[in-house]
Amino acid sequence: MTWPVTLKLDSAAYPLSVVQRAAYSLADTVTIQVGIEANQISLTAHPAEARLTLSPEQAHSLILQHLNDFALRDHINRETVGLREVLARAALAGCGISQ
Template identity: 50%
Template structure:
């Protein structure tokens, strides 16, 4: 497989924070260089020299793993945004209960 694997992402679909978390999550096996330009994020994925994988995976397997991590972190971010008000309300109620 020719390296690096290049993935182009729309910044509307994946925030930079999600991309950075994904890069960290797969850092044991892959190095990901992140480039941001206009509304597009480009990932350059290469295997780590010290990876425990002795047989390099196919480009499809690498792309699947990265996309799975991207979608996972994007969903987590969306859930966090949508439940922020509820979390604040629960924290406020808990703190109010502690002071009485």
């Protein structure tokens, strides 16, 4: 495997928002170009800096792990949608920018 590292993803398994969050979180390690073709999302990753010690294989694994973690976070957020807001609204009733 050589740089750039490329991945082709099924957008049903990895929605665009998941891919974008993963790319954002890895910005200090790899710079990722995201492309969309039909039902596929393509990623092209380059080292974020010349002195990166990560091999292309390690970068591939790291990107996949982040994609899977953000897909799981997306699932958790969908299962709990609205609850965070309900909690904050109930807990913080009556406060604003207080004097």
